[in-house]
Amino acid sequence: MPRPTPSSALERLRVLDLSRVRAGPTCARVFADFGADVIKVESPPGLDPNENMSGPRHGYDMQNLHRNKRSLTLNLKTPEGKAILLRLIESADLLIENFRPDVKDRLGLDFETLHKLNPRLILVSVSGFGQSGPYRTRAGFDQIAQGMGGMMSVTGLQGQGPVRAGIAVADSAAGLYGAIGALVAVTERETSGKGQWVQTSLLEAQIAMMDFQAARFLVEGTVPPQAGNDHPYSTPMGVYATRNGHINIGVGAEGHWRSFCKAIGHPELGENPVYDNMEKRFARRPELRVLIESILSQRDSADWLAAFETHAVPAGPIYAVDEMFDDPQVQHLGIAQPVTHPVLGDIRVVAEPVSLSRTPASVATPTPEAGEHNAEILAELGYDQADITRLKGLGAI
Structure with missing residues (x-):
């Protein structure tokens, strides 16, 4: 299979992706698919007890979320690992993270600290419930946001009780809203020369996705009921x-x-x-x-x-999903994009659902192995082979 050409749309941007699971990686994937140099910063294998929250490295979810990225493993609990990250931040355009707010503060990755280090940096924080308020330190998961954000109350057959959506609506929406905010901040920076802090959360994104159902209550005071497979107010x-x-x-x-x-x-x-x-x-x-x-x-x-x-x-x-991908219009749109993986061979992943006439998105490279680009990225920062050997010995990478 010929290797696709990476998109050139955002190739001038360097993005540090410190996020995991779904919402943050979804945000970073937008930049990666449009050609930004996205460096997935992750813990060395075996260090993080929750490293498999998105499933196995060669599983479908990881392959769909992290294509087009480079991988750098850093142990941020070591001073050497933290120093490498700070050097990366000095020249980065964006940093995407979904730590709980208190964890970010403890790591010294709060916006005030990062802004002093790199005034042009745009920090994108995707959390469960927001960066402030009584729930700021709670861990957020998609289904919890679906429940608190009203979606489960309007989904399902009337009277059957709350039903979750069959996809991670809050996670995916938060990632996309984060990407929108980041792109706005990148555009504004062209005028001001300054970065800023972009914040979104699963809860806010889920409420925003309620859209007309939420507005129905805010404007008219009506609490929308479950309507099953019927439209809430149109028929048939x-x-x-x-x-x-x-x-x-x-x-x-x-x-x-x-x-x-x-x-x-x-x-x-x-x-x-x-x-x-x-x-x-x-x-x-x-x-x-x-x-x-x-x-x-x-x-x-x-x-x-x-x-x-x-x-x-x-x-x-x-x-059903197999029938969906067999539909001639779906095939014409090309939303199932091929990519060649060194272990899995030729696979397909879900492409960006937006087309640009001159600089379209591209799925050019598969999800990297953990630390696959350590030597390459560290060399770009000025580390030589002896330095890399030493850092490995210290457990920093």
């Missing part, structure tokens, strides 16, 4: 049974409703005064569902999807 919009499975239908406007009725062979429903606006249909949603599914049960999902496409009715299949 949700999952509907056919003769051989289920499909998603999205009737979001009156024009869609009339087109939908024509597509299912009952244009008279579109003019029926009982169902002729969204409010009436929503009030009668249970009976309307029975009526619609009695019609849909007469044909297979593929037949209905073809009919809906002909009538410009928003609709789609419901895929």
